Amino acid sequence: MSETNALKGAGRDRRAKGSGTADLDAIAKAHAIYTPLSLPFYDIAVHGLSNRFAWKCPTPKLVELYRRHLSRNHLEAAVGTGLFLDRAGRAFDRLVLLDINTNCLETAAGRLGRFSPECRRTNLLSPEPLDLRPFDSVGLTYVLHCLPGYMSEKLVAVDHLRPSMADGATLFGATILGRDIRPNAPARALLRAYNRRGVFNNLEDDLGALREGLESRFAHVEIAQHGLVALFSAS
Numbered sequence: 001m002s003e004t005n006a007l008k009g010a011g012r013d014r015r016a017k018g019s020g021t022a023d024l025d026a027i028a029k030a031h032a033i034y035t036p037l038s039l040p041f042y043d044i045a046v047h048g049l050s051n052r053f054a055w056k057c058p059t060p061k062l063v064e065l066y067r068r069h070l071s072r073n074h075l076e077a078a079v080g081t082g083l084f085l086d087r088a089g090r091a092f093d094r095l096v097l098l099d100i101n102t103n104c105l106e107t108a109a110g111r112l113g114r115f116s117p118e119c120r121r122t123n124l125l126s127p128e129p130l131d132l133r134p135f136d137s138v139g140l141t142y143v144l145h146c147l148p149g150y151m152s153e154k155l156v157a158v159d160h161l162r163p164s165m166a167d168g169a170t171l172f173g174a175t176i177l178g179r180d181i182r183p184n185a186p187a188r189a190l191l192r193a194y195n196r197r198g199v200f201n202n203l204e205d206d207l208g209a210l211r212e213g214l215e216s217r218f219a220h221v222e223i224a225q226h227g228l229v230a231l232f233s234a235s
């Protein structure tokens with residue numbers, strides 16, 4: 001059995017239950033882990049340890065992506081703790097932080113207070129329009145692998161962000177792949193545990209589906225894979 005197939009049992013039960021359409025329970029499970037107790041450990045667990053030792057994409061690679069694509073008029077979707085905006089060394093005329101989880105919004109807004117960010121609590125999978133003045137850049141990092149459903153369903157999130165992109169704006173970010181990958185032992189253990197808990201829903205996510213979904217929406221798409229992580233930009 002391939003390494004990827006061995007992981008599949010973790011996601012099979014959940015997938016068997018439904019039609020593949022994201023249900024509210026799955027959406028809630030994907031962000032329930034971000035609490036006031038866990039968030040102080042998020043940066044060290046994810047960006048300090050997992051990126052380097054499990055996902056094999058060291059955090060400086062992601063910071064570099066932010067430095068390349070951030071504009072002064074930026075929307076950060078699924079902001080988490082706001083680490084990338086904090087570390088990128090850029091300034092903003094307008095910064096909006098979006099997340100479904102108020103703990104994340106509060107944490108990131110506090111950390112990024114020097115940019116006077118505006119916060120928006122939103123479910124990226126909800127069809128409700130964002131109704132925001134257009135941005136020149138939109139960040140979407142480490143959330144696609146959390147969202148329930150197949151890649152085609154997850155990319156509904158991008159459809160909700162697109163009306164908030166100005167002409168020529170760039171959408172960029174990263175996601176951890178769960179299929180057609182060669183995970184090491186720590187990565188396998190984390191993928192299995194996170195998918196069992198519904199924190200990740202990425203066992204069907206591969207590079208091809210991401211590329212196809214982005215190329216069907218944008219004229220210019222760049223994707224690079226580092227370890228298990230796909231880094232993308234699209235405009």
Ligand SMILES: C[S@@+](CC[C@H](N)C(=O)[O-])C[C@H]1O[C@@H](n2cnc3c(N)ncnc32)[C@H](O)[C@@H]1O
Pocket residue numbers: 027030031034077078079080081082083098099100101104122123124125140141142143146147
């Ligand atoms: C793994 S964290 C990534 C945080 C940050 N982008 C980073 O890379 O450190 C996933 C983030 O996505 C948010 N999130 C999960 N599901 C969401 C949804 N349906 N809509 C909006 N945000 C969501 C979580 O609350 C959390 O902030």
